[in-house]
Amino acid sequence: NSSFNQNKHPHRRYNPLLDEWILVSPQRASRPWQGQTERVTEEKLPIHDPDCYLCSGNMRVNGERNPDYKGVYVFDNDFGSLMKEDVEFSDEPSDFFSLKPERGINRVICFSENHGLTLPEMEVDDIKNVVDVWQEQYKELGAEDYINHIQIFENKGSVMGCSNPHPHGQIWAQSSIPSSVLRTQDNLKKYFEKTGNSLLKDYVKKELEIDERIILENEDFVGVVPFWAVWPYETMIVSKRKAENLLRFSDNEKFSLAAIIKDLTIIYDNLFEISFPYSAGIHQSPTDGEPHPEWHFHMHFYPPLLRNANVKKFMVGYEMLAEPQRDITPEQSAEILKNSLRVHYRDK
Amino acid sequence: NSSFNQNKHPHRRYNPLLDEWILVSPQRASRPWQGQTERVTEEKLPIHDPDCYLCSGNMRVNGERNPDYKGVYVFDNDFGSLMKEDVEFSDEPSDFFSLKPERGINRVICFSENHGLTLPEMEVDDIKNVVDVWQEQYKELGAEDYINHIQIFENKGSVMGCSNPHPHGQIWAQSSIPSSVLRTQDNLKKYFEKTGNSLLKDYVKKELEIDERIILENEDFVGVVPFWAVWPYETMIVSKRKAENLLRFSDNEKFSLAAIIKDLTIIYDNLFEISFPYSAGIHQSPTDGEPHPEWHFHMHFYPPLLRNANVKKFMVGYEMLAEPQRDITPEQSAEILKNSLRVHYRDK
Ligand SMILES: O=P(O)(O)O[C@H]1O[C@H](CO)[C@@H](O)[C@H](O)[C@H]1O
Ligand SMILES: O=P(O)(O)O[C@H]1O[C@H](CO)[C@@H](O)[C@H](O)[C@H]1O
Numbered sequence: 001n002s003s004f005n006q007n008k009h010p011h012r013r014y015n016p017l018l019d020e021w022i023l024v025s026p027q028r029a030s031r032p033w034q035g036q037t038e039r040v041t042e043e044k045l046p047i048h049d050p051d052c053y054l055c056s057g058n059m060r061v062n063g064e065r066n067p068d069y070k071g072v073y074v075f076d077n078d079f080g081s082l083m084k085e086d087v088e089f090s091d092e093p094s095d096f097f098s099l100k101p102e103r104g105i106n107r108v109i110c111f112s113e114n115h116g117l118t119l120p121e122m123e124v125d126d127i128k129n130v131v132d133v134w135q136e137q138y139k140e141l142g143a144e145d146y147i148n149h150i151q152i153f154e155n156k157g158s159v160m161g162c163s164n165p166h167p168h169g170q171i172w173a174q175s176s177i178p179s180s181v182l183r184t185q186d187n188l189k190k191y192f193e194k195t196g197n198s199l200l201k202d203y204v205k206k207e208l209e210i211d212e213r214i215i216l217e218n219e220d221f222v223g224v225v226p227f228w229a230v231w232p233y234e235t236m237i238v239s240k241r242k243a244e245n246l247l248r249f250s251d252n253e254k255f256s257l258a259a260i261i262k263d264l265t266i267i268y269d270n271l272f273e274i275s276f277p278y279s280a281g282i283h284q285s286p287t288d289g290e291p292h293p294e295w296h297f298h299m300h301f302y303p304p305l306l307r308n309a310n311v312k313k314f315m316v317g318y319e320m321l322a323e324p325q326r327d328i329t330p331e332q333s334a335e336i337l338k339n340s341l342r343v344h345y346r347d348k
Numbered sequence: 349n350s351s352f353n354q355n356k357h358p359h360r361r362y363n364p365l366l367d368e369w370i371l372v373s374p375q376r377a378s379r380p381w382q383g384q385t386e387r388v389t390e391e392k393l394p395i396h397d398p399d400c401y402l403c404s405g406n407m408r409v410n411g412e413r414n415p416d417y418k419g420v421y422v423f424d425n426d427f428g429s430l431m432k433e434d435v436e437f438s439d440e441p442s443d444f445f446s447l448k449p450e451r452g453i454n455r456v457i458c459f460s461e462n463h464g465l466t467l468p469e470m471e472v473d474d475i476k477n478v479v480d481v482w483q484e485q486y487k488e489l490g491a492e493d494y495i496n497h498i499q500i501f502e503n504k505g506s507v508m509g510c511s512n513p514h515p516h517g518q519i520w521a522q523s524s525i526p527s528s529v530l531r532t533q534d535n536l537k538k539y540f541e542k543t544g545n546s547l548l549k550d551y552v553k554k555e556l557e558i559d560e561r562i563i564l565e566n567e568d569f570v571g572v573v574p575f576w577a578v579w580p581y582e583t584m585i586v587s588k589r590k591a592e593n594l595l596r597f598s599d600n601e602k603f604s605l606a607a608i609i610k611d612l613t614i615i616y617d618n619l620f621e622i623s624f625p626y627s628a629g630i631h632q633s634p635t636d637g638e639p640h641p642e643w644h645f646h647m648h649f650y651p652p653l654l655r656n657a658n659v660k661k662f663m664v665g666y667e668m669l670a671e672p673q674r675d676i677t678p679e680q681s682a683e684i685l686k687n688s689l690r691v692h693y694r695d696k
Contacts, residue, residue, distance in 0.1 A: 004437040004449050010430050012524060014446035020527035023429065023450060031427030032409060035511030061380060079379030081371065081666075081673055082358050089352040095539075096551045097575055098362035101352050102371060153665040161662025163383030170665065176360060178670030179368035191443075203444045227445055281669040302668050314509025317501040317518065318429075320650050321629040322526030325429055 007329060015228035016191070016199060017184045022230050023325040026332070037310040038159050040274050045116035045165055054166035056113045071126065072133045073110040080106030082174055086146070103146050104174030109133060111167040118156070118167050118275055120265035120344055127258035130169075134282070135246040135254065141173040142287030149177045149286045157277025159304055159312060177286050184283060185294065192294035198242040200296035213334040216263050220256035223264045225334040230324035232306045232313050233271065233333050235264060237299040244295040245284035261299075267340040268303060278303035355677060363576035364539070364547060365532045370578050371673040374680070385658040386507050388622050393464035393513055402514035404461045419474065420481045421458040428454030430522055434494070451494050452522030457481060459515040466504070466515050466623055468613035468692055475606035478517075482630070483594040483602065489521040490635030497525045497634045505625025507652055507660060525634050532631060533642065540642035546590040548644035561682040564611050568604035571612045573682040578672035580654045580661050581619065581681050583612060585647040592643040593632035609647075615688040616651060626651035 004011070012021040053060045057068045062078045082104030089101050111130050112122060119127060134152050141147050154169035155162040177185065191199035207214055207224050215235065216223035223237050237260055243249060249257065268276035279302045285295035306313040306327070319325055341348075352359070360369045401408045405416045410426045430452030437449050459478050460470060467475060482500050489495050502517035503510040525533065539547035555562055555572050563583065564571035571585050585608055591597060597605065616624035627650045633643035654661040654675070667673055689696075 001434060001436050004435040006447065009433070009435050010450045010452070012448050012450045016444060020531075021524065022527070025429035027431065028427055028429050033511060035509060036506035079376055081373035081376050083375065085357070086349055087352045087357050088349050095547075096364060096554055099354065100360050102358045102360045104358070149670075151666055151670045153669055155662075155665040158384040161383060161664040163381060172666050172670070176369065178666075179370070179672075180668075180670055183368075199443075206444055279665040279668050281665055283669065300669060314503075316509040317503040317627040317629055318499055318520050318526075320528075320627050321501055321631065321648060322497075322499045322520070322528055324527075 007332070013228045013330075015226075016203075017187055017228075018180070019183065019187050020323065022228055022323055024329055025325060025327055026329050029327040033307065033311055035311075035314075038305075038312055040157070040159065040277070040309045042274055047114050047116055049115045049166070052115055052164060052166050054108070054110050054164055054168055055115050069110070070113050072129050073113070074107055074133060074137065077106035077108050077170070080104075081172065082106055100176075102175055104172060105141060105144075105147065107137065107141075107171040107173075109137070109169045109171065111169065115166050118265070118269075119154075119261060120269050121346070122167075122262070124255070124259050124262050127262055128255050131246075131249075131254045131258050131261075135249065137171055138246045138284075138287070141171065144173075146175050147173045148175055148288035149173070149181060150284075151178065151181075151281060153279060153281030155279050157275065159277045160279050162277075177288065181283060181286070185286070185292075188294040188296065198294070198296045200238050200298060201240075201242050204238050204240060212331055215267065215334055215337045216260055218256050218260055220253045221260045223260055225330045225337065227330060229330045229333070230315075230326055231302045231304065232326060232328060233268070233301075233303045233337065234330075235301045235337070237261065237264065237301075239297045243297045244292050245297060246282070248297070263342065264301065266342060266344045267337055268301075270340045270343075270345050271337070272305065272309040273345045274309045276303060277305065355680070361576045361678075363574075364551075365535055365576075366528070367531065367535050368671065370576055370671055372677055373673060373675055374677050377675040381655065381659055383659075383662075386653075386660055388505070388507065388625070388657045390622055395462050395464055397463045397514070400463055400512060400514050402456070402458050402512055402516055403463050417458070418461050420477050421461070422455055422481060422485065425454035425456050425518070428452075429520065430454055448524075450523055452520060453489060453492075453495065455485065455489075455519040455521075457485070457517045457519065459517065463514050466613070466617075467502075467609060468617050469694070470515075470610070472603070472607050472610050475610055476603050479594075479597075479602045479606050479609075483597065485519055486594045486632075486635070489519065492521075494523050495521045496523055496636035497521070497529060498632075499526065499529075499629060501627060501629030503627050505623065507625045508627050510625075525636065529631060529634070533634070533640075536642040536644065546642070546644045548586050548646060549588075549590050552586050552588060560679055563615065563682055563685045564608055566604050566608055568601045569608045571608055573678045573685065575678060577678045577681070578663075578674055579650045579652065580674060580676060581616070581651045581685065582678075583649045583685070585609065585612065585649075587645045591645045592640050593645060594630070596645070611690065612649065614690060614692045615685055616649075618688045618691075618693050619685070620653065620657040621693045622657045624651055625653065 007026050010025045087101050150173045213225045282299045284297045285292035304312040355374050358373045435449050498521045561573045574584050630647045632645045633640035652660040
């Protein structure tokens with residue numbers, strides 16, 4: 001019997017945020033790929049596109065016209081998944097057919113008037129303006145009585161279902177705490193009740209000591225490949241101190257957050273020298289009026305690519321039915337990301 | 349205030365198998381789509397492809413040659429995610445860095461020697477042979493001391509990460525019960541302990557009474573769009589009587605299972621008149637030597653397409669971070685599937 005080597009032997013790892021295990025198959029990275037390839041194109045986009053419904057001054061599908069905005073611009077999504085309307089409903093308890101109306105607000109946040117920019121190519125000050133708007137939106141929407149959770153996220157790249165390259169993110173604010181957030185909250189709470197500490201604060205402290213999966217660090221935040229990451233180049237930005245949500249951040253901290261987002265997305269772009277696709281989003285305390293000492297601000301980045309610009313990881317059969325599976329280890333990914341250039345390849 | 353209408357108003361539904369809620373946005377189906385389209389090609393494939401590593405008599409990547417098989421053929425995956433080897437390992441308990449070696453066996457099951465066939469185009473008798481092999485494999489692999497769970501599944505279509513169109517499925521047999529299966533098991537168990545009945549048996553009974561989401565039914569199985577389905581055309585095949593796993597099925601029942609798989613996949617193919625992509629797989633009792641009276645055989649079908657052959661549903665940003673979201677309701681999907689022809693479009 002040989003002894004266990006995590007770079008050679010299949011193993012499972014535990015995700016304490018979701019209280020579940022994932023499968024790691026480091027030996028599988030070498031398998032040949034004859035399957036689907038993605039069309040990740042690398043065209044330089046214009047500053048203004050007359051056909052883009054997010055550009056300054058252009059008409060949207062519903063006939064409204066965008067103002068001649070500069071910088072960040074927020075508006076209600078014309079095709080939202082939620083509605084503000086409070087409908088009448090009588091609940092019938094049922095084992096198998098439970099259903100509840102859900103109220104909410106969907107917003108779109110344009111990061112810049114410049115159609116051809118992306119976060120890694122923006123100035124830190126301009127990304128800081130985006131963070132300011134996230135904070136304002138969290139405050140404004142959270143103040144609504146019926147809004148108990150605010151999901152801020154960005155889908156980037158057509159492979160991630162993004163239908164418009166104009167730099168933008170979204171907010172889905174709603175009455176209920178969504179399933180995955182609730183699971184995370186339950187686990188943060190259990191740890192907090194057991195130890196009196198923030199799970200993510202203790203985790204980050206250990207990661208900084210070990211210094212194997214940390215990719216980036218500044219005064220207030222770290223960028224880390226979680227020990228339990230499932231996507232090949234998945235990362236997480238975590239605040240060093242426990243901040244339950246965006247409202248806790250000072251101006252300096254918001255600047256630090258903007259800076260680490262810029263650095264991380266530059267690293268991503270440099271990996272395969274393309275505008276790197278991902279879904280990213282913030283997990284923070286719900287706006288349900290309860291105290292949430294267990295919560296700790298973090299931002300997940302889930303990028304789909306695996307081998308190169310054209311081959312993604314498919315989370316399909318086994319992953320959908322059984323559990324997430326990854327090939328290269330989180331430590332190998334962290335090593336690759338750490339060695340990636342800090343200057344954007346387009347500026348070289 | 350208008351009163352709630354499930355075809356008009358956003359709502360959440362409860363999934364009792366996973367104990368979590370999902371978001372349904374029926375009003376969103378009409379939004380325009382300018383995003384990524386899929387390349388689902390409709391070429392007729394040859395009966396034998398000299399470059400296919402799954403065809404009879406051909407050489408595989410590792411230098412082994414496939415026999416001149418007819419019908420079903422099983423072999424160990426040349427690039428498995430698991431290894432049989434029992435490695436030495438000493439456990440160190442940890443809050444954040446829990447890791448355990450995982451042993452297992454990966455197999456590939458060719459459904460037919462005919463490179464150009466798919467399940468809906470096969471004869472029921474030939475699909476029955478596939479079911480026989482699933483049963484044999486479950487028995488053979490489950491008899492291994494270190495194999496406690498057997499995941500049988502099929503990824504179909506390149507959009508589902510399938511890298512070879514030769515009709516085939518996979519088996520991942522392993523020491524641990526995977527995360528999603530464990531969650532399902534916990535919920536089946538809770539219901540069984542509370543009521544003494546099988547959750548899925550009671551559910552199917554109710555669905556047959558309501559007759560709104562049932563698409564197919566034969567002597568032994570139903571095909572249903574679950575009340576809590578997340579993929580646009582997600583379905584589930586469930587045995588009418590409680591059978592914990594494949595070993596419980598008689599020859600007749602295996603024939604019924606083959607027949608309903610054929611009918612369901614014909615309906616899928618006819619929907620957009622293409623070879624319909626999906627990931628499908630069986631959930632059944634683990635082979636851990638424990639009694640599992642709570643378990644009830646079912647097979648999930650997760651097809652990615654949404655509007656037509658070229659536009660899929662993206663489970664991205666919100667879905668990855670918060671919870672699954674769907675547009676058309678399960679009832680609308682069931683209606684469409686029920687009205688789909690029972691004769692394969694290629695045979696019309
Ligand atoms: O069929 P393959 O080539 O082994 O691989 C496919 O199915 C596996 C199991 O669902 C996934 O882990 C892979 O990402 C997918 O490409
Ligand atoms: O950005 P869009 O066009 O609203 O839509 C995209 O993001 C949504 C939220 O993650 C998903 O539900 C859609 O499937 C995806 O295409």
